[in-house]
Amino acid sequence: MAETGIKPGLMQYLFNNHIGNIIMSLLSIDTNAKTSKNTQFGYLTGILYLAPADLSGVNYCPMAELAGCKEACLNTAGRGVFNNVQEARLNRSKLFNTDKNAFMRQLVDEIGALSRKAKKLGIKAAVRLNGTSDIQWEKIKFKWFNKDQTIFDIFPNVQFYDYTKIPNRSNLPNNYDLTFSYSGATGFDKYNQRAINNGVRIAAVFDKPENIPVTFHKRKVFDGDKHDLTFLNPKNAVLGLYAKGKARKDTSGFVIQGGLN
Numbered sequence: 001m002a003e004t005g006i007k008p009g010l011m012q013y014l015f016n017n018h019i020g021n022i023i024m025s026l027l028s029i030d031t032n033a034k035t036s037k038n039t040q041f042g043y044l045t046g047i048l049y050l051a052p053a054d055l056s057g058v059n060y061c062p063m064a065e066l067a068g069c070k071e072a073c074l075n076t077a078g079r080g081v082f083n084n085v086q087e088a089r090l091n092r093s094k095l096f097n098t099d100k101n102a103f104m105r106q107l108v109d110e111i112g113a114l115s116r117k118a119k120k121l122g123i124k125a126a127v128r129l130n131g132t133s134d135i136q137w138e139k140i141k142f143k144w145f146n147k148d149q150t151i152f153d154i155f156p157n158v159q160f161y162d163y164t165k166i167p168n169r170s171n172l173p174n175n176y177d178l179t180f181s182y183s184g185a186t187g188f189d190k191y192n193q194r195a196i197n198n199g200v201r202i203a204a205v206f207d208k209p210e211n212i213p214v215t216f217h218k219r220k221v222f223d224g225d226k227h228d229l230t231f232l233n234p235k236n237a238v239l240g241l242y243a244k245g246k247a248r249k250d251t252s253g254f255v256i257q258g259g260l261n
């Protein structure tokens, strides 16, 4: 099977669900401007983009309402403006919602292929599973060689990483790094504060590049748009990002206006 090929289970699913001609692989490899910068830093990156929040009928983003990020979601940034991209995200989500085992098996195949490709290139593999979702993957187990395992168990040498708005994710595997995603929305501050108090790395979105401050909540701000390899930054860093897609028009408070919060 070619690395972007369709598994028989997936093909059957697409056929049964009349999903038409949008045939997809699960991982996008170096397709966004930021992850393509990752290769310069020694990582080949695969990102899984699903339909965020409750767009697929299942809510993948339990904090989205509180954080006010649903409207401003990165789902609409970059290639996300195209209908076929949105349709592919929805189709992946439908497969995840209806046949988790088939989905996870396909994911294992694709991460295996990514790892082999990275090895050939002499670089490392990195995977971000929550490109446009906030799923607690550390809790998702599936049968693999007669054992219930997480995706992290199967690829101990792959660096996984994500942004999250869930402040209390714990017992993370060694190869899964999280960065808490700050929101300036009213009522979200207690979650921001919890992450800050716990010494978790934070990413904050500012309205314009020129409004990204030097320090934020007494922590040094690093350029979060330089590359996407969050785990290369110190744990107590703030990663400053600027608003993209619909986030540029955000009024929910998720995007920090004028560099102050």
Ligand code: SF4
Binding pocket: 052, 053, 060, 061, 063, 064, 069, 070, 072, 073, 074, 075, 131, 132, 133, 134, 165
């Ligand atoms: S910004 Fe993150 S948490 Fe918010 S809706 Fe989008 S994917 Fe979900």
